[in-house]
Amino acid sequence: MPLADARARVPELVIVPFDPVLDQAWLDRLAQGCTRYTPLVALDAPDGLILDITGCTHLFDGEAGLIDDIDSRLTRLGMTLRHALGPTADAARALARYQMLPAPDEASAIRRLPVAALELEAEAATALVRAGLKTIGDLAARPTANIAARFGADAATALRRLLGDAPSPLDPRTTPPPVVAERRFAEPVASMPHATQILTELVGEAIADLGERGKGGRHFRATFFRSDGLARSIAVETGHPTRDNGLVMRLFAERMDALRDPLDPGFGFDMMRLAVPRLEPLAATQLKLEGGAVRAATEGAAMAELVDRLATRIGRGGVRKFAAADTHIPEQAQLALPAIDAPPPTPWPVPEPGEPPLRPFYLFDPPQVIEVIAEVPDGPPHRFRWRRATHAIRRYEGPERIASEWWRRKDNAGLTRDYYRVEDDRGRRYWLFRHGLYDEKPDPRWYIHGLFA
Secondary structure (H helix, E strand, O other), X not given: OOHHHHHHHOOOOOOOOOOHHHHHHHHHHHHHHHOOOOXXXXXXXXXXXXXXXXXXXXXXXXXXXXXXXXXXXXHHOOOOOOOOOOOOHXXXXXXXXXXXXXXXXXXXHHHHOEHHHHOXXXXXXXXXXXXXXXXXXXXXXXXXXXXXXXXXXXHHHHHHHXXXXXXXXXXXXXXXXXXXXXXXXXXXXXXXXXXXXXXXXXXXXXXXXXXXXXXXXXXXXXXXXXXXXXXXXXXXXXXXXXXXXXXXXXXXXXXXXXXXXXXXXXXXEEEEEEEEEEEEEOOOOOOOOOOHHHHHHHHHHHHHHHHHHHHHHHOOOOOEEEEEOOOOOHHHOEEEEEOOOOOOOOOOOOXXXXXXXXXXXXXXXXXXXXXXXXXXXXXXXXXXXXXXXXXXEEEEEEEEEEOOOHHHOOOOOOOOEEEEEEEEOOOOEEEEEEEOOOOOOXXXXXXXXXXXX
């Protein structure tokens, strides 16, 4: 009804603006808290969660104990819960949303559901009801081929998935990590120093597991489960695989200190989990007897640890590293990637001794348009105007011709570039290019692309 009518009937009505972004964030946080019961938790937006509890109920003395635990935690959060168990994800979802009366078993409960549980389009649902097919049992008694022919293939597929005759895959919120260490507590842990000590023990257990696998971790995620049902995760990453307990704990300390919203134990943590979702091979390092490799390894490790600490404190995109790209287009020849994700360094071209650099120290992105005077149309530049100043060219080198990458373009688009390294009458050096040949474009334009040191 309109808001004015609702307020007229209920003067004390509390009005809360609809915010789908915050609702989604709250549902995601509830899903994170439900990972205490199973690692396979899927979002059923806007107001549902699907949990695959296969093999997990023994931790709570059966299905009833698990449901009671979930119900009590969500009740403390002020949430109203409707739950159901089913042989498939689609069946459990339909029972939770559409079941009205109890049934002696799951099969009977599914067959009593209305056809609205198939969640078909409005026209198909109306056609089913008009045909006298009001429940899932009515549909199940008919041949599937007849249902598909009369009401569409979607109706037959939804029915088969609901009855368990077709796959009902679950899209979990997160993939179960390969290495996990966790602790459950009979009494909640309400002290952060105590929680940090337990986290150190969990990191040690995970690293011992990594050592047995011959792997190193690149991503470590600690999840703190509060007794009220909510959870909070803190993740750190490293640029290289590691099994260094001290390094991982220093990164966690940096991350916790940099949190805008400090980690609040509330009534205490009743469970803590450390997951290592990203592993890479890490073999033992053989050091040279003369000590040269020891010094090089120490310097490399110190630099990697500094980058990891900076990226943890200011964000993974705050520290970047250049990586070469497989292209000869100047502005695309290098990429600034987060140092955490950057690939191993590759050798860059080294100019010959005594020769001037072939590429400028500073590139403009995008190149800036200039006005050029040349002796002949396709000759070298003689004078150019840039930023309201005229520059007379005293020396030049070039042209260096760079063609367009026609093999990357379906329509052969792109113009040829002729680059010149020039020096003006005041000794300043620039990198200019003419964009296009005269047989490609009647009036090609000139650009300044970079400045030499």
